Amino acid sequence: MSDSRESSENAAHGHVSSVGQLLGIWAALMVLTVVTVAVAQLHFGVFNLLVAMAIAVVKGSLVVLYFMHMKYETPFNAIAFVSSLLFLALFIAVTLLDAREYEPNVIPGYAPVIAQAKGAPAVSPQTATVEHGASTAAGEIDGVVRGTLVDGIVKVEVTANDLMQFSATTIEVPAGATVELTLKHIGSQSKEVMGHNLVILVEGEDFMAYGTAAVAAKEFDYIPPDLNDQVLAHTKLLGGGESDTITFTAPGPGTSDFLCSFPGHFAVMKGKFVTK
Numbered sequence: 001m002s003d004s005r006e007s008s009e010n011a012a013h014g015h016v017s018s019v020g021q022l023l024g025i026w027a028a029l030m031v032l033t034v035v036t037v038a039v040a041q042l043h044f045g046v047f048n049l050l051v052a053m054a055i056a057v058v059k060g061s062l063v064v065l066y067f068m069h070m071k072y073e074t075p076f077n078a079i080a081f082v083s084s085l086l087f088l089a090l091f092i093a094v095t096l097l098d099a100r101e102y103e104p105n106v107i108p109g110y111a112p113v114i115a116q117a118k119g120a121p122a123v124s125p126q127t128a129t130v131e132h133g134a135s136t137a138a139g140e141i142d143g144v145v146r147g148t149l150v151d152g153i154v155k156v157e158v159t160a161n162d163l164m165q166f167s168a169t170t171i172e173v174p175a176g177a178t179v180e181l182t183l184k185h186i187g188s189q190s191k192e193v194m195g196h197n198l199v200i201l202v203e204g205e206d207f208m209a210y211g212t213a214a215v216a217a218k219e220f221d222y223i224p225p226d227l228n229d230q231v232l233a234h235t236k237l238l239g240g241g242e243s244d245t246i247t248f249t250a251p252g253p254g255t256s257d258f259l260c261s262f263p264g265h266f267a268v269m270k271g272k273f274v275t276k
């Protein structure tokens, strides 16, 4: 009786591979592993990944077919196996699409809410920005822009790019000077996606508070009218390729904040406006 049960179980599990066949597959896997390492030393450019994946697929197939006995299974099991692989590929592909879509909106190293909750200071977004795009079209990160004196007017030019960076972290002008400030958006993204402005606050006002409040003022291009008493001067909201020039009088000696008030940007797009 126990014999018959054993034989019926064997029948259900089907094939028993010979030792020779298993050793053969093992040898093939070892050879392919050596090939993988050897191929890694060669450079095929864009085909590097394809070659590596092709070898990996062959190895994986050998394991699945012989060690996991898929070769001796019914076609139904093969269909179930292959379709589960297809679904896995689909999940990964959709996730990657999503990640790419949102990548431009991610501010490197910026997590103020979490940092506040833990009572720790927020990660300096400035440091993160430098790591993220040290060589950009804007060029001078951590730059002090002093402007040039032309006909009694101090002309200052600041650029902003698609990587959410101002070319200046400090704008320095003589106290009381007439300042002509130009903001150039040197990126290519639209105002809706990567809009930039430059808002100089009155001394004592906090860019974080202003930037947070400005998020709700979309219809005013993120310049909330009820906070105008906090603003010394501001440019228009610009899209890629646009620029705006404003003229204002610098106050007496002091230091205040400037920022881009487009939602999410002030964490990295900010700096000091210094009058001396």
Ligand SMILES: [Cu+2]
Residues within 6 Å of the ligand: 160, 164, 194, 195, 196, 197, 260, 261, 262, 265, 269
């Ligand atoms: Cu901006």
